[in-house]
Amino acid sequence: MTGRARRQQVIIDILQRQPVDSQEELRQSLAGRGIEVTQATLSRDLRELGAAKTPRGYQLPSGTTPGRSESARALTPLARTMASFVTDIQTACNTIVLRTGPGHAQIVALEMDRAGLVGVVGCLAGDDTIFVAVASAQRAKELTRELLGLAELAGAGR
Amino acid sequence: MTGRARRQQVIIDILQRQPVDSQEELRQSLAGRGIEVTQATLSRDLRELGAAKTPRGYQLPSGTTPGRSESARALTPLARTMASFVTDIQTACNTIVLRTGPGHAQIVALEMDRAGLVGVVGCLAGDDTIFVAVASAQRAKELTRELLGLAELAGAGR
DNA sequence: GGTCATGGTGCATGATTATACGAGGATTGC
DNA sequence: GCAATCCTCGTATAATCATGCACCATGACC
DSSP states (O other): OOOHHHHHHHHHHHHHHSOOOSHHHHHHHHHHTTOOOOHHHHHHHHHHHTOEEETTEEEOOTTOOOOTTTOOOOOOHHHHHHHHHEEEEEEETTEEEEEESTTOHHHHHHHHHHHTOTTEEEEEEOSSEEEEEESOHHHHHHHHHHHHHHTTOOSSOO | OOHHHHHHHHHHHHHHHSOOOSHHHHHHHHHHTTOOOOHHHHHHHHHHHTOEEETTEEEOOTTOOOOOOSTTOSSOHHHHHHHHHEEEEEEETTEEEEEESTTOHHHHHHHHHHHTOTTEEEEEEOSSEEEEEESOHHHHHHHHHHHHHHTTOTTOOO
């Protein structure tokens, strides 16, 4: 009985790393980390966390932070840039769209290019928007989660 | 008489006015406005709109706007701009690409942003080209048709 | 210790949402 | 016209989620 708080912390971590489309899927991910609970408990946890079920999986409300536990990666230039300028990230099939403040898209795109993110086919930046073409929809999903983390946005829309 | 687009506009309107906790509740609100459909249809509509089910009811993704209340759809700024500057429209999966005369892309993209088209995740304009990322390939198709109409291009794309 | 209140959980089940399938209408090409 | 196609939607049902209830553990209090 490691505790509810800890479990919810792990749930946050999982949701930020990978797309989760159902509570059953989440249950299995938790089991993989040695935490076994029923779907009913997850239903309660997700409500308490304020998680939303979107067509692209469960999303945490913005402001939810991962327990610095495992996500403690030193801040890369990309992370700093993203956290500073990116205001929103959305996925659509195999394309990721990032929004920034006016005039900042170029800077962010430059850093993304330098970072050499796996699966990224190319970036195209305007004034406040960046399109990222990704090799596959699947990879786009994953990448979006990662980028949301870097940008410290936690949840996508609203 | 494509009730679908109209219905989705009404759904957006309802979701922005009052909390809706279930599709059944939404169904009743729609019925109150004279639109009668089944829960299955709403499930599809909500997915296309990208709506998320949160502990506080259904939420629309940021950027979704109420859209012209159908009646005022006569000659919008978007329609005028599109008809004036857009020379070609093509769809690729979930991305729509519009071509304009040299230097006109920015103007058109600006109007598209203002229009708050349903399903549009973001626009990016160069000099004579505009990329539009759409939430789904399905929605991209529909939107392309609508845009072709606005641009008075008949069957340009495809 | 005994009793009570509180919080967290599983189980079973009700409520809600998603989807496979097919019908009906519109459009296109012949 | 007629067949082929594409859309949209309802029906039926599967899949998923929420919750009433009971149980157990813990801690406060007598």
